[in-house]
Amino acid sequence: MPNNDFKKKYRVVVMDMFDYGKSYDHSDYYTYEEALCMVKEVISTSISKSGKEGVEEWWLFGETAYILSINGAPPCPKFDDAEFVRQLCGVEEE
Numbered sequence: 171m172p173n174n175d176f177k178k179k180y181r182v183v184v185m186d187m188f189d190y191g192k193s194y195d196h197s198d199y200y201t202y203e204e205a206l207c208m209v210k211e212v213i214s215t216s217i218s219k220s221g222k223e224g225v226e227e228w229w230l231f232g233e234t235a236y237i238l239s240i241n242g243a244p245p246c247p248k249f250d251d252a253e254f255v256r257q258l259c260g261v262e263e264e
Contacts, residue, residue, distance in 0.1 A: 179243030180205035184212055184235045187228065196235065202246060209235040213251060214258060224259035 178198035182205050185193040196212065199205040216232035217224045228234075232255075237246045256263060 177241040179239065179241050180246065181238045181240050182208045182212070182235050183238060184233055187216075187232045187234055188230065198240065202237065202243075205237045205246075206249065209237060209249060209251075210254065213254060217255065217258060220259050222259070222261055225255055225261050228255045228259075 178200050180199045180202055182196040182199065183193050184196045185191075196208065199208065212233055212235040213228070217228050219227050234251045236251075237249065239246050253263070
């Protein structure tokens with residue numbers, strides 16, 4: 171029986187918010203925490219404004235990312251990308 175301890179267990183997939191539905195595999199990671207850091211970095215780097223303008227910019231032209239469990243890893247907790255963007259831009263939920 172193969173040992174899966176050294177296989178990467180989480181894949182980050184990036185999606186273009188402008189052309190929603192187009193996505194690509196970014197990279198694979200050993201831990202959920204590593205993958206989550208990359209997801210936050212992908213989202214953060216696609217925003218150049220703050221406030222409501224930053225949120226709108228992200229919705230229209232930014233990138234989002236999500237994490238897939240691979241190689242028998244447990245399911246990933248849900249990450250709320252829109253809430254993360256609102257916090258990043260300093261906008262309270264409406």
